[in-house]
Amino acid sequence: MNLENLPLHFFVLLSAVLFAIGLYGLISRRNAIAVLMSIEIVMNAANLNFVAFWRYLHPQSLEGVVFVLVTITVAAAEVAVGMAVVLSIYRMMHTVNVDEVAQMRG
Amino acid sequence: MITLELTLLVFLTAMTVLSALMVVAVRNLIHAGFWLLPFFLGIGGFYLILSLEFLFALQLLLYAGAVMVVVLFALMLTRDVMNPRVRQTNRLYVAAIAASASMMAFLIIVVYHNMGGLSVLPGEVDADAITRQLGAMLLKEYVLPFELTSALLLSAMLGAIFLARNPKVELIEEETADESGEPAATLLRTP
Numbered sequence: 001m002n003l004e005n006l007p008l009h010f011f012v013l014l015s016a017v018l019f020a021i022g023l024y025g026l027i028s029r030r031n032a033i034a035v036l037m038s039i040e041i042v043m044n045a046a047n048l049n050f051v052a053f054w055r056y057l058h059p060q061s062l063e064g065v066v067f068v069l070v071t072i073t074v075a076a077a078e079v080a081v082g083m084a085v086v087l088s089i090y091r092m093m094h095t096v097n098v099d100e101v102a103q104m105r106g
Numbered sequence: 107m108i109t110l111e112l113t114l115l116v117f118l119t120a121m122t123v124l125s126a127l128m129v130v131a132v133r134n135l136i137h138a139g140f141w142l143l144p145f146f147l148g149i150g151g152f153y154l155i156l157s158l159e160f161l162f163a164l165q166l167l168l169y170a171g172a173v174m175v176v177v178l179f180a181l182m183l184t185r186d187v188m189n190p191r192v193r194q195t196n197r198l199y200v201a202a203i204a205a206s207a208s209m210m211a212f213l214i215i216v217v218y219h220n221m222g223g224l225s226v227l228p229g230e231v232d233a234d235a236i237t238r239q240l241g242a243m244l245l246k247e248y249v250l251p252f253e254l255t256s257a258l259l260l261s262a263m264l265g266a267i268f269l270a271r272n273p274k275v276e277l278i279e280e281e282t283a284d285e286s287g288e289p290a291a292t293l294l295r296t297p
Binding site for chain 2: 003004005006007008009011012013014016017018019020021022023024025026027028029030031033034036037038040041044047048051052055056057058059060062065066068069070072073074075076077078079080081083084085086087088090091094096097098099
């Protein structure tokens with residue numbers, strides 16, 4: 001099999017598997033930072049899907065790649081703010097486990 | 107017939123899926139953070155296969171560089187991330203397996219039933235012109251999202267600084283400045 005003959009469903013299946021793995025981590029992890037890491041896996045799976053559909057179906061217009069660029073930027077911003085929130089919670093409650101941080105009043 | 111390209115593809119796929127599994131399953135969270143690196147590299151390799159060198163470089167710089175460093179720093183600033191006796195999964199453990207397995211089964215079934223429409227081969231693309239085209243697009247048709255992204259980055263930076271500062275440290279700084287008349291270097295004196 002040649003890489004030029006790689007069909008689209010390979011990429012769709014791969015990103016489906018990666019999405020499911022990320023979803024598992026998102027639900028099952030206790031540590032808030034590990035939850036954010038799982039979100040990164042889910043976002044990368046979505047990015048891979050965007051790029052694959054662009055490359056196979058609409059290679060002339062680069063909309064899919066622009067989407068991925070914006071997604072990567074938003075993910076970087078999300079990680080920065082998310083980690084700041086996590087450190088702030090850690091300083092206040094001395095834990096970052098999402099099942100222990102159940103108080104809504106500061 | 108096993109070619110070099112097929113071997114490379116199998117290796118890349120195995121690396122990506124295995125490291126994603128390690129990220130969500132490993133009990134030592136520092137190790138999980140380091141497993142992000144082969145995962146991001148694998149995704150970057152698929153960008154290369156799809157002839158997007160620019161996105162590959164961006165993946166290396168932003169994900170494998172910046173995001174991973176921030177994640178590791180945050181992990182090292184909190185506690186109980188390396189203790190092998192501490193449970194890292196919550197009570198929804200079984201529900202999580204069920205949810206993700208059914209999600210995966212659903213997606214695979216959908217893909218299988220649409221195999222005809224999804225068996226297309228990659229379209230023709232001028233790999234050398236993509237980055238140039240992308241730059242032109244970001245400053246012509248997509249200039250509004252591009253500028254909005256910069257506003258988002260600025261507000262995220264300010265928000266992160268505001269959220270991460272320690273109010274107690276600043277309080278001490280003000281108190282000592284009032285007493286002696288000059289701001290003392292008390293940043294290290296956390297209560």
